[in-house]
Amino acid sequence: MEYYTFEGVIKEVFDTQEFKNNFKKREVVLETEEDYPQLIKFEFTDENGINKLDDHAAGEKVKIAFLLKGSEWQGKYFTNLRGVAIASSEEPTSTDKPKKDTKKDVLSSMTKVNNNEEDELPF
Numbered sequence: 001m002e003y004y005t006f007e008g009v010i011k012e013v014f015d016t017q018e019f020k021n022n023f024k025k026r027e028v029v030l031e032t033e034e035d036y037p038q039l040i041k042f043e044f045t046d047e048n049g050i051n052k053l054d055d056h057a058a059g060e061k062v063k064i065a066f067l068l069k070g071s072e073w074q075g076k077y078f079t080n081l082r083g084v085a086i087a088s089s090e091e092p093t094s095t096d097k098p099k100k101d102t103k104k105d106v107l108s109s110m111t112k113v114n115n116n117e118e119d120e121l122p123f
Contacts, residue, residue: 007063008032013053026050042066042083063089
């Protein structure tokens with residue numbers, strides 16, 4: 001599987017949803033910083049990824065590593081953006097405390113949160 005990345009500002013982090021067979025997911029919507037902003041929804045499905053979203057809030061600029069996932073059910077096709085890692089990408093200002101992940105460090109400090117996928121991210 002090939003990983004992709006996307007950077008945007010968190011519009012909303014949703015509560016965890018629980019389904020049959022102990023399946024859980026949590027969604028986050030990022031907004032692009034363009035003249036005509038796009039709202040892109042990502043889902044995190046493992047416990048570590050779901051909990052990692054607690055570290056981020058609306059208004060924060062983040063970078064998400066994700067996989068494209070597709071499926072078919074009863075003749076309908078679905079595409080999901082499955083988040084595997086998330087990190088802050090904001091530069092601290094002179095009055096802010098340094099953040100754990102600055103834009104300079106995002107590529108080197110982004111951690112994988114979906115243990116069911118490949119071991120290495122491409123960055």
